[in-house]
Amino acid sequence: MSFLAVDTASATPVEGLLAAPDLVGEARSFADLREVLAALERSLEPDARAARALVARASAIVIGATPPAPIQGGLAPWQARKLRKHIDENLDGNLTTAALGDLVALSASYFGRAFKATFGETPHAYITRRRLELARDLMLATRDPLSQIAYQCGFADQSHLCRLFRRSAGVAPQAWRRANRLAA
Numbered sequence: 001m002s003f004l005a006v007d008t009a010s011a012t013p014v015e016g017l018l019a020a021p022d023l024v025g026e027a028r029s030f031a032d033l034r035e036v037l038a039a040l041e042r043s044l045e046p047d048a049r050a051a052r053a054l055v056a057r058a059s060a061i062v063i064g065a066t067p068p069a070p071i072q073g074g075l076a077p078w079q080a081r082k083l084r085k086h087i088d089e090n091l092d093g094n095l096t097t098a099a100l101g102d103l104v105a106l107s108a109s110y111f112g113r114a115f116k117a118t119f120g121e122t123p124h125a126y127i128t129r130r131r132l133e134l135a136r137d138l139m140l141a142t143r144d145p146l147s148q149i150a151y152q153c154g155f156a157d158q159s160h161l162c163r164l165f166r167r168s169a170g171v172a173p174q175a176w177r178r179a180n181r182l183a184a
Helices: 031-043 045-063 076-088 097-103 108-119 121-141 148-150 158-169 173-183
Strands: 004-006 011-020
Touching: 045 173, 076 097, 076 108, 076 121, 097 108, 097 121, 121 148, 121 158, 121 173, 148 158, 158 173
Parallel strands: none
Antiparallel strands: 004 011
């Protein structure tokens, strides 16, 4: 048994399209969307090839199923995993672009471009962000002074940590620590 499909924007029947009663209305998940599109395909049987093409095109538009553009000049997945692990394990040390490039057998200049294409930020920005994340975790988990936390996270000194933390969080680390410790 079939019913006229309903245009959800105007709540009026769409002429010529048939759908099962449980499919009428707004799709709530990708599975629902697939069912709706399958019902649409069945209702357009007279010109099945054109109907399938239109359904495929609608699917791609609605669910964003267009294939992503390949990353040009990015790192291979194994390189990205290796770098992520190495950086996280050595945040307290000196992480240079040249050393990271050597780790994955790339020149420093090519490595910088490939890293940014893969991670969406420069190696320096990525390392700084990861150090700040570690500092936040340590500020909440320990009672260590900020100078010790700065050292554990690979910052030059406490003022270096404070300057970068204030720039990213908009508040001094000690004030952030107090506010978030009370909330926890």
